[in-house]
Structure formats: C-alpha cells, structure tokens
Amino acid sequence: MDDQVLKSHDETARDILRANDRGGYTVPTAGLYPYQWNWDSVFAAMGFATFDRDRAWRELETLFDAQWPDGMVPHIVFRADEPSYFPGPSVWQANKGPLPSSGISQPPVAATVIRLLADLDPGRAERLFDPLDRWHRWFHAARDPDGIGVIAITHPWESGRDNLPDWDKPGDAIDVSGVGAYTRRDTSLVDNDQRPKKKDYDRYLALVQFGVDRGWDPARIAAETPFFVADPGITAILLRAERDLRAMAQTFGRDTAEIDARIARLEAGHERLWNAQAKAYVSRDTRTGELAPWATSASFLPLYAGVTARKAALLETLDGFAGAVRFTVPSFDPRSDLFDPLRYWRGPVWAMMNWMIADGLARCGEDTRAARIRSDTAKLIRQSGFAEYFGPVGAEPCGGGGFSWTAAIWLAWGLSDTKEGPC
Numbered sequence: 001m002d003d004q005v006l007k008s009h010d011e012t013a014r015d016i017l018r019a020n021d022r023g024g025y026t027v028p029t030a031g032l033y034p035y036q037w038n039w040d041s042v043f044a045a046m047g048f049a050t051f052d053r054d055r056a057w058r059e060l061e062t063l064f065d066a067q068w069p070d071g072m073v074p075h076i077v078f079r080a081d082e083p084s085y086f087p088g089p090s091v092w093q094a095n096k097g098p099l100p101s102s103g104i105s106q107p108p109v110a111a112t113v114i115r116l117l118a119d120l121d122p123g124r125a126e127r128l129f130d131p132l133d134r135w136h137r138w139f140h141a142a143r144d145p146d147g148i149g150v151i152a153i154t155h156p157w158e159s160g161r162d163n164l165p166d167w168d169k170p171g172d173a174i175d176v177s178g179v180g181a182y183t184r185r186d187t188s189l190v191d192n193d194q195r196p197k198k199k200d201y202d203r204y205l206a207l208v209q210f211g212v213d214r215g216w217d218p219a220r221i222a223a224e225t226p227f228f229v230a231d232p233g234i235t236a237i238l239l240r241a242e243r244d245l246r247a248m249a250q251t252f253g254r255d256t257a258e259i260d261a262r263i264a265r266l267e268a269g270h271e272r273l274w275n276a277q278a279k280a281y282v283s284r285d286t287r288t289g290e291l292a293p294w295a296t297s298a299s300f301l302p303l304y305a306g307v308t309a310r311k312a313a314l315l316e317t318l319d320g321f322a323g324a325v326r327f328t329v330p331s332f333d334p335r336s337d338l339f340d341p342l343r344y345w346r347g348p349v350w351a352m353m354n355w356m357i358a359d360g361l362a363r364c365g366e367d368t369r370a371a372r373i374r375s376d377t378a379k380l381i382r383q384s385g386f387a388e389y390f391g392p393v394g395a396e397p398c399g400g401g402g403f404s405w406t407a408a409i410w411l412a413w414g415l416s417d418t419k420e421g422p423c
C-alpha cells in the first residue's frame with residue numbers, strides 16, 4: 001500500500017514543512033516559489049510552532065534578517081539564485097537591505113503570529129518587538145504618506161492577492177510599453193488557467209522597472225506611481241497587527257502612545273473603504289478616488305482587525321458568497337461575471353485567508369459561520385491535498401502542491417479534529 005495512504009494528515013503536513021525547509025527559512029513550495037516569501041514564512045512559523053518551537057522562531061528571525069534600514073521587510077528574500085523563478089534578484093535590483101530582496105513588502109501578519117507564539121518564548125518575542133514596530137511605522141510613512149488611515153499597495157504583489165479584479169482598472173494607468181520580451185517560469189510549472197494572464201504580468205514587470213528606476217525610494221514611488229491603491233486587506237491586517245503589537249508593548253513595559261495613534265488612524269481610515277452598495281470594505285484607487293464595485297475575501301478582514309461597526313452588512317455579503325459556492329471563502333465574489341473559479345485570486349479559496357476570516361468571525365461571536373469556514377478548509381484539504389489554493393465549487397487542487405501555508409494552517413488550526421470522511 002502507498003505510504004501516503006497510511007500517513008495521517010498531520011504527519012503529511014509536518015513532512016511538507018520539513019521538505020520545504022531550506023535551513024532556517026521555508027519556501028512556499030519547491031520550484032514555483034523557491035525563495036523566502038514574507039507572509040508565507042510567517043504562516044509557516046505557525047505550523048512549525050506545533051511541533052518544533054525553535055524552528056518556528058528561526059523562521060521569523062530569518063525573515064527579519066532581511067529588514068531594510070528604513071524598516072521595510074521585503075516580500076521576497078533571495079538567498080540564492082534560483083532559475084525556476086522569474087523575476088529574480090537581477091530583475092528587482094533592490095539592494096537596499098542586508099540581503100538580496102524584492103523592493104516591496106507584503107501583508108504584515110507577523111506581529112499577530114508573534115503575539116500568538118510569545119508565551120512559548122517571551123525573550124525571542126521581545127527581541128522582535130523593535131523590528132516589528134519599525135516595519136509598522138514604515139507602512140504608515142511609505143504607504144499612507146498623507147496619514148489618511150488607509151494603506152496603499154504599490155504593486156499587486158504587495159497585497160499578496162496578485163491578480164484580483166480590483167487591480168485591473170487602476171492597472172490601466174500603468175505604461176507597459178518598455179517591458180520588452182520575457183519568459184515566465186510559473187506557467188511551465190502550473191496550469192496556465194490557474195495563473196495570472198500575460199496582461200497582468202506585463203504590468204507586474206512594468207511596476208518593478210518603475211521601482212528600479214526610482215532606486216526603490218518609497219517617497220518617490222508614492223509621489224510618482226500611477227498605481228497606488230488602498231487595499232482593505234493590508235489595511236485590516238496592519239490594524240490587527242498594531243493591536244497585537246500594542247498588547248506585546250504592554251507585556252514588555254513599553255510606551256504605547258505611538259501605536260495608539262496609529263491604531264486610531266487606521267480605525268478611522270476604514271470608513272474610507274466602505275462601499276454601501278457592495279456592502280463591503282473595498283479597495284480604493286487613490287489616484288481617482290474610485291471605490292471597487294464588488295466585495296472580495298479581504299472585505300471580511302476588518303472583523304479580524306476588530307472593526308465591527310458594519311458587521312451586519314458584512315455578514316449578509318459573506319452569506320451571499322457562501323450561498324453561491326460549495327466551499328467558503330472564495331477570493332472573489334462568486335456572483336460576479338469576473339468570477340473565475342480556478343484562476344488564482346479571481347475565485348479560489350485560500351486556507352490562510354480562511355484562518356484570518358474565521359478568526360475575525362469568532363472574535364465577534366459568529367461561531368457558526370467561523371465553524372463552517374474551518375470545516376470547509378478541512379474538507380478541501382482532505383479531498384484535494386495541501387494545494388496552494390482550491391476551487392470553491394469543485395474542490396480542485398490548484399497552483400503549487402505540497403504548499404507550506406496550507407500545511408501550516410492544517411496544523412495550527414488543529415484541523416485533524418474535524419470529522420473524517422467524504423464531503
């Protein structure tokens with residue numbers, strides 16, 4: 001009998017994290033993503049913490065080893081040159097940190113996870129406090145330079161939700177005429193229909209070139225880029241992270257005044273992203289002031305950030321999503337014409353988004369809805385393995401396989417206690 005059949009899901013999940021371990025940092029999956037990615041790494045630490053605490057802390061510490069002098073923690077850390085990934089370090093030319101890296105950041109989930117793990121080793125948590133504080137401060141200065149309380153992304157990759165329909169229209173302003181010829185590697189590893197289109201990649205590369213041309217200076221980028229889009233995902237994740245940082249500040253006897261001011265700004269800023277028609281927090285193109293007309297899975301993250309003023313309307317939208325698919329939570333509104341069930345962030349379900357959304361629901365007393373999301377996540381993984389993302393209708397395993405954050409969420413969420421059996 002096949003060994004895999006005999007292995008429990010817990011064992012398989014642990015084996016995935018071990019196999020993706022490159023010595024102190026974890027790749028999201030071999031081949032497709034052969035470097036250390038920021039939020040992938042933080043979720044991987046949650047998984048490691050269930051069976052190897054030291055390794056969990058190492059994961060977080062190695063991520064902060066790449067922090068730039070201005071406080072930014074990059075979205076990719078390039079410790080080697082891997083031909084299976086494009087665009088690599090020679091394209092990014094972002095040499096402002098202690099290690100080769102990309103020139104943008106990613107959703108700052110780290111403070112939340114470090115707070116969760118802090119009891120295991122308060123000393124190691126405290127050593128990461130100042131780096132976290134500097135990173136959060138950087139987000140406010142670099143991505144909200146006018147101090148309006150919403151965090152903008154300067155590249156779709158910065159949101160972590162690369163080809164979301166939200167970036168389509170703001171992206172029309174990006175000049176792709178200088179991009180030239182290039183060879184993608186992702187589509188030789190994953191089905192084309194599950195990845196962003198060429199039009200998206202042209203924009204991704206044009207924005208990388210834009211950053212290179214400005215020496216990755218965040219002030220120049222914020223002032224000059226055509227793509228500066230306020231994102232409800234990164235804004236809510238930062239707000240939650242600020243609250244967790246504040247709790248750690250109290251534990252460690254630090255002053256909280258500056259963190260309090262940042263929290264107040266982000267709480268107020270959320271209202272700017274409210275779209276009453278869509279009944280959701282949505283992205284806003286800061287160049288035109290236009291709100292996205294639809295909800296996405298990030299629309300529910302304000303609950304994870306403790307913003308509950310619009311809870312009833314958000315639940316109605318969430319129920320609308322849930323009623324249109326078999327497995328929650330699709331990354332994009334399944335009732336929209338642009339819903340594309342297998343194409344990356346235009347429809348599929350992502351385990352780590354589910355963890356954050358369900359955490360937010362549970363925090364505001366919505367235990368039944370949180371339980372459905374947790375159980376759907378377990379069903380998807382039981383049925384289709386530890387894929388990068390899943391089809392919300394047919395449970396198809398999509399993107400890369402043996403995926404670190406899917407394995408980590410399985411372990412950290414304790415999904416082995418959900419009911420076995422077919423869905």
Ligand code: DGY
Pocket residue numbers: 075086157162186
């Ligand atoms: C990719 O290469 O697809 C990544 O999402 C970039 O962060």
